[in-house]
Amino acid sequence: MKIGKINYSELSTAQKLSVKYFTVAMVLFLAQLIFGLVAAWQFLAPDFLFEVLDFNVNRMVHINAMVVWMLYGFIGAIFWLVEDESGVPLVGAWLANATFYVLTVAVTIVVLVYLFVQSGPGDAWTLWLINEGREYIEAPRWADIGIVICMVAFFYNVAGTFVAGRWSGISGVLVLDLVALAGLYLAGMFYTTNLPMDQYWWWWVIHLWVEATWEVLVGCIMAWGLIKTLGARRRIVTTWLYVEVALMFGSGILGLGHHYFWIGTPEYWLGIGGFFSALEPVPLVAMVVHAVYDAGRHSFRSSNHPALAWLIAHAFGNFIGAGVFGFMQTLPQINMFTHGTQWSSSHGHLAFFGAYTTIIVAFIYLTIQRLRGDVWMSGDLHGGWRWKWSLGLLHVGMVGMSMALLIAGYEQSFIERAMGGSTWQAYFDGQTQPWFIQAMWWRMIFGVIMTVGLVLLLVDFVKIGAGDDRPIRAVPSEAIPEPEAQSEELAEAAAGS
Amino acid sequence: MSEPGIPTEWWASENFWRKCAIFVTGFMALVLVLLTFHTLTVIEAGSEAGRVPAYSVINHRIGYVMDDEKRRMMPVIGPKAPLFGEELTEAEAMALVDHGKLTVQARNCMNCHTILGNGAYYAPDLTKAWLDPGWGNEQARELLMTMFLKDPPTNARTFGTGRRMPNQELTDAEVRAVIAYLKWMSAIDTNGFPSGFKPLPQGPLTEAPQSQSGASHALGTSPPLAQPRRPSTKSPPPLASAPAAGLSMRGAT
Numbered sequence: 042m043k044i045g046k047i048n049y050s051e052l053s054t055a056q057k058l059s060v061k062y063f064t065v066a067m068v069l070f071l072a073q074l075i076f077g078l079v080a081a082w083q084f085l086a087p088d089f090l091f092e093v094l095d096f097n098v099n100r101m102v103h104i105n106a107m108v109v110w111m112l113y114g115f116i117g118a119i120f121w122l123v124e125d126e127s128g129v130p131l132v133g134a135w136l137a138n139a140t141f142y143v144l145t146v147a148v149t150i151v152v153l154v155y156l157f158v159q160s161g162p163g164d165a166w167t168l169w170l171i172n173e174g175r176e177y178i179e180a181p182r183w184a185d186i187g188i189v190i191c192m193v194a195f196f197y198n199v200a201g202t203f204v205a206g207r208w209s210g211i212s213g214v215l216v217l218d219l220v221a222l223a224g225l226y227l228a229g230m231f232y233t234t235n236l237p238m239d240q241y242w243w244w245w246v247i248h249l250w251v252e253a254t255w256e257v258l259v260g261c262i263m264a265w266g267l268i269k270t271l272g273a274r275r276r277i278v279t280t281w282l283y284v285e286v287a288l289m290f291g292s293g294i295l296g297l298g299h300h301y302f303w304i305g306t307p308e309y310w311l312g313i314g315g316f317f318s319a320l321e322p323v324p325l326v327a328m329v330v331h332a333v334y335d336a337g338r339h340s341f342r343s344s345n346h347p348a349l350a351w352l353i354a355h356a357f358g359n360f361i362g363a364g365v366f367g368f369m370q371t372l373p374q375i376n377m378f379t380h381g382t383q384w385s386s387s388h389g390h391l392a393f394f395g396a397y398t399t400i401i402v403a404f405i406y407l408t409i410q411r412l413r414g415d416v417w418m419s420g421d422l423h424g425g426w427r428w429k430w431s432l433g434l435l436h437v438g439m440v441g442m443s444m445a446l447l448i449a450g451y452e453q454s455f456i457e458r459a460m461g462g463s464t465w466q467a468y469f470d471g472q473t474q475p476w477f478i479q480a481m482w483w484r485m486i487f488g489v490i491m492t493v494g495l496v497l498l499l500v501d502f503v504k505i506g507a508g509d510d511r512p513i514r515a516v517p518s519e520a521i522p523e524p525e526a527q528s529e530e531l532a533e534a535a536a537g538s
Numbered sequence: 539m540s541e542p543g544i545p546t547e548w549w550a551s552e553n554f555w556r557k558c559a560i561f562v563t564g565f566m567a568l569v570l571v572l573l574t575f576h577t578l579t580v581i582e583a584g585s586e587a588g589r590v591p592a593y594s595v596i597n598h599r600i601g602y603v604m605d606d607e608k609r610r611m612m613p614v615i616g617p618k619a620p621l622f623g624e625e626l627t628e629a630e631a632m633a634l635v636d637h638g639k640l641t642v643q644a645r646n647c648m649n650c651h652t653i654l655g656n657g658a659y660y661a662p663d664l665t666k667a668w669l670d671p672g673w674g675n676e677q678a679r680e681l682l683m684t685m686f687l688k689d690p691p692t693n694a695r696t697f698g699t700g701r702r703m704p705n706q707e708l709t710d711a712e713v714r715a716v717i718a719y720l721k722w723m724s725a726i727d728t729n730g731f732p733s734g735f736k737p738l739p740q741g742p743l744t745e746a747p748q749s750q751s752g753a754s755h756a757l758g759t760s761p762p763l764a765q766p767r768r769p770s771t772k773s774p775p776p777l778a779s780a781p782a783a784g785l786s787m788r789g790a791t
Binding site for chain 1: 550551552555556558559563566567570573576577578580581582587590593632635636638639640641642643644647648649650652653654655656657662663666667672691698699700702704705706709712715723726728729
């Protein structure tokens, strides 16, 4: 390996796959922002691309690009850690490569059909070939089936590699979580006339992915990331992971009920959904404590500063975006007024970014470090301003957007719901309020800031570590011994109890 | 992965939390599965629970009235008022509503509108679209809905936002089906969502005394069948009133 140069050919098959998945993920991330900007602009200039590229098409591409790039990011991260964690080379490398190309071609076709065909007649063929018309999982049925096949192949690669090598707490949780994640997708793959029935199962996919299995997945990735960047103790990290799984599934599975308040489902969901979803922030607090404790304990001496910074950003972003912003509107007494307003949009933006974008970016930095021949990525980086500024701009942009949308949501809840009585007239009264319009302008401005941040981030991905000949800072795992005093105190406490 | 030499309390041990994680996940998943079995029976269309109406509800006037006990609005099935004057069997009604739902999905309505509050926020919620006061009165409603859906950009009522609905090139059959779907949707008991909604003026929700009993059927379990309390704004429908802002507002910005 040549330090500071691209060493792609020297990467293992799994690592090369990570690079491929991350590359497509970043292309889709850029696409997500571009279509988001177009949709945001249509709020301000509704005639823009009217009947050419309407809001519903832009918005669909915006959210679908996000779901797909995040899945690509997760797959990339898992391929990155699977060999290291199992201690053996990837099992089924040929299949894994084929899966990547099949999946990517399928995604490309789906997006092209979204853009150029857009919609079809009201029959089952449209749902099979063009668009299912169900938010987040619009992909037509043929693509659903393809996705499931690719996920089965991916599962074989990951589980097979662990079977061939060694198991750990992290890999055990990861593999079980992948089973749940893939299985839940099946709940979204059928059609029914009955709308409440449709939305009941639809939430099984959306909620039990985003607020349960994805969270546990990033918990696994985070655990491995902390061991790698900081040399955190495996025993502590694994124990924390189990705590997080218990709290996450303990609150998140029945927290699903907060989507069953208003869709025709029985009234008991008001209580169950309200109670358990109100507990959902608890595991996210645990994750913050976990990350900050580990980082502080190792005095921020990491082998990869940008990756560590994004891991910390993940811990806080997850807690604030998913936890706090979700909690704000999760009780039915509040949700009655906020459900289906820009509140949800504000929460959605900050949560997806804080919980998932951050950790995938962290992993891309780990990948690039290796790609550049295990180059130095700690303090005193050449061009280190780039990763700091891109991190700053992306966060300022996202927080600004979320705040603007939150204000728009407040205004909507008052004017449209509480005062106006939720009629169409009341809806438009809310949409024409100066405060709402100002919020849409601010969202646009912060969206542009975020896009600038992303461009800078992509530039940094290309340039970071290039031409630097310092090797990676060594972070031997288990480097920090358990403090004697603390152990003695624990022993005394144990004896005394 | 236990490390000898470092004492660990049982409550801080890896083993304890592994078991906790497995038990909690299994238990919660089991509870969810059990609740799902129950919920699925409740939300069958036309089930006893009355939360989700049978598809033939489109043959009736659909009211939306305050339930005094729950202090929230509830849908009520009124006397016969067949959609487009054509009474359908349950199977025919289901086929029509089904075509409407397929059309709404095929045209990707949910990425501008919300449906039961879920979707995008660029256009109004469709949960109570059938009952929206914007249609003026029930005599004008079917015609106005049809005209609007056939040519939304021309008939757009943008209320000053400038946001128009693109022409979805709906066929006549698709238009009727979408309206049937919206009518059926308005009769779903959504626990009072969206808040504070009051429907457009409609005729009485109970049959005249001499007619057959049982035509009026409260959807929920608690409101008395005979005298659903109607919102104070409703008196016999003002036939003479202009079709509320209606089509005359085309192109308004």
